[in-house]
Amino acid sequence: MAVYLVTYDLRKPGRNYQPVHQYLKQFNHCKDLESVWLLDTNEPAPAIRDELKSRIDASDTVLVIRLQKNGAWWNYGCSDWINSPSRNW
Known part of the structure; x- marks a missing residue:
């Protein structure tokens, strides 16, 4: 398993992006x-990217990056999630 940072810019106003979120x-x-998710999964980064590409428009952008255990943040609501011993770094 791995922990990924997934972020995107969805540029088409009025478009239903619910499939991305689902x-x-x-x-x-x-x-x-707003547009940043942390995922803990067995899926490789290219598979996540490809699944997202199938749910967005050609003008949208997606970034999927595998994270390492060490990081820094401030006032971030996912701190407990990141520091959980169940994370699969």
Whole structure:
């Protein structure tokens, strides 16, 4: 398993992006910023990207990055989630 940071810019006003959110919610996740999700999953980054690409428009952008255990943040609502011993770094 791995922990990924997934972020996106969804640029088409009025478009229903609910399928993007439904896809991301299926994973063990934390979301505390507008367009940033943390996922704990067995899926490789390219598979996550490809699934998201199938749910967005050509003008939208997606970034999927595998995280390492060490990080820094301030006043971030996902702190407990990140520090949980159940994370699969």
